[in-house]
Amino acid sequence: MKKEKKQPMRSCIVCRNKFIKKDLTRIVRNAEGEIFCDPTGKAPGRGAYVCRNPKCIDSFLSRSYLERTFKQQIPQETVEEVRKQVGLTGVKDGEGRDE
Ligand SMILES: [Zn+2]
Numbered sequence: 802m803k804k805e806k807k808q809p810m811r812s813c814i815v816c817r818n819k820f821i822k823k824d825l826t827r828i829v830r831n832a833e834g835e836i837f838c839d840p841t842g843k844a845p846g847r848g849a850y851v852c853r854n855p856k857c858i859d860s861f862l863s864r865s866y867l868e869r870t871f872k873q874q875i876p877q878e879t880v881e882e883v884r885k886q887v888g889l890t891g892v893k894d895g896e897g898r899d900e
Contacts, residue, residue: 813852814870815860825850826858826887830871836879838886847871858887 808821822842829839831846839848849870851861860866864880884890 811850813854813857814849815851815857815866816854818852820850820852822850825852828861828867828883828887830873834873836867836871836875836883838883858889862887862889 808823810819811822811825812819813825827839827842827844827848827850828836829844829846829848830836831844837844842848849861851857861870862880862884864875864877867875867880867883
């Protein structure tokens with residue numbers, strides 16, 4: 802007998818594939834217009850989910866994509882801050898250059 806609880810599914814905002822909610826990273830914009838990573842999945846505000854595919858995370862955590870998603874201007878520092886929260890430490894020169 803199977804007694805699995807149905808897991809809530811959400812779509813990744815970038816690739817649109819469905820994932821179990823806990824396998825996604827939630828980015829929230831709260832009432833104050835602050836944007837941050839929400840590891841609890843419970844922060845109030847408008848949330849967007851992105852899967853763990855580095856390509857999706859990278860596309861989503863760009864300023865233009867975030868601005869389009871949350872329909873507001875977002876300072877570059879905020880983008881950097883959210884990237885840090887998600888664990889993407891400033892991939893600038895040198896880093897992430899796989900050959
Ligand atoms: Zn994705």
